[in-house]
Amino acid sequence: MSAHANSLSDHAYRQLVHLVYKHSRIRIGQDKQLMLANRLRRRVQLLGMDSLDDYASFLTTSRDENELEELVDMLSTNHTHFYREGDHFAFLTQTALPELLPGLKLTGAPLRIWSAASSSGEEPYTLAVVLADYLLAHVGVDWKILASDVSNRMLERGRQAVYRMESVAPVPTELLQRYFLRGVDAWEGICRVGPELRRRVQFDRINLFQPVYPISAPQHVIFCRNVMIYFDLESRALAVERMVRHLVPGGYLIIGYSESLMGIDHGLQQVQQGVFRLP
Numbered sequence: 001m002s003a004h005a006n007s008l009s010d011h012a013y014r015q016l017v018h019l020v021y022k023h024s025r026i027r028i029g030q031d032k033q034l035m036l037a038n039r040l041r042r043r044v045q046l047l048g049m050d051s052l053d054d055y056a057s058f059l060t061t062s063r064d065e066n067e068l069e070e071l072v073d074m075l076s077t078n079h080t081h082f083y084r085e086g087d088h089f090a091f092l093t094q095t096a097l098p099e100l101l102p103g104l105k106l107t108g109a110p111l112r113i114w115s116a117a118s119s120s121g122e123e124p125y126t127l128a129v130v131l132a133d134y135l136l137a138h139v140g141v142d143w144k145i146l147a148s149d150v151s152n153r154m155l156e157r158g159r160q161a162v163y164r165m166e167s168v169a170p171v172p173t174e175l176l177q178r179y180f181l182r183g184v185d186a187w188e189g190i191c192r193v194g195p196e197l198r199r200r201v202q203f204d205r206i207n208l209f210q211p212v213y214p215i216s217a218p219q220h221v222i223f224c225r226n227v228m229i230y231f232d233l234e235s236r237a238l239a240v241e242r243m244v245r246h247l248v249p250g251g252y253l254i255i256g257y258s259e260s261l262m263g264i265d266h267g268l269q270q271v272q273q274g275v276f277r278l279p
């Protein structure tokens, strides 16, 4: 690509920002033109297009769904880690599970937890470790985790369940030994979540703004953390309204430490920072 083709015109930038918003409600700030150009350059080359502007106008006219998914995938922020914002996992074992389990034991229904912006899997696998450990003392309670994200690339990483040893450092040693497989020889320095936990976690693509979520059973707890921060108020309200439809009465919605539901008419009771209960 020539120097000109390598950069993004203001018009093409606005087109791309608009498309990303329409597709995912992610708001890209005004100062991100260079970041956008840097992230998209390789894709444009791969597609054999002449310039970033051609790419923007192709997407605007074709509205090609697959390429829109790719675009959002390239621009979303996926930062995450094991045991991130640990109070929420403590809340689960100290409050939510003791409250929810008696009912589940009576009916025999599985406990269902949904990680609604699961990124590369650290959040749902933290949930899996915490649940497996807690439920050792409650034999017979079945449980499932749904992990979803808009990014296919992240979902694939979650399904692989392979992490560097530094990444799993927050996992308590005993649980690491029990639930992870440690790489040896060529795999030294990495580990994989063991099959016992992997089979409990189902990764599916869900865009929080698609009209219908393909979720058949109601969830007991929804973790939707560190994603709404990228949405405007109207979009946050829409996502919360749709997620809450999938919560059992008495179930919990948990959002990130730096997020808020202020200004949203959600009908939930706030229990503690970032934790909301459906009455």
Ligand SMILES: C[S@@+](CC[C@H](N)C(=O)[O-])C[C@H]1O[C@@H](n2cnc3c(N)ncnc32)[C@H](O)[C@@H]1O
Binding pocket: 023, 024, 025, 026, 076, 077, 078, 079, 080, 081, 084, 116, 117, 118, 119, 120, 123, 148, 149, 150, 151, 154, 206, 207, 208, 209, 224, 225, 226, 227, 256
């Ligand atoms: C910063 S990560 C948060 C990961 C994890 N929940 C945590 O707190 O560590 C945000 C994730 O939200 C996803 N995301 C962004 N927009 C989304 C949307 N409209 N629907 C579903 N997921 C979305 C991104 O792909 C990204 O993986």
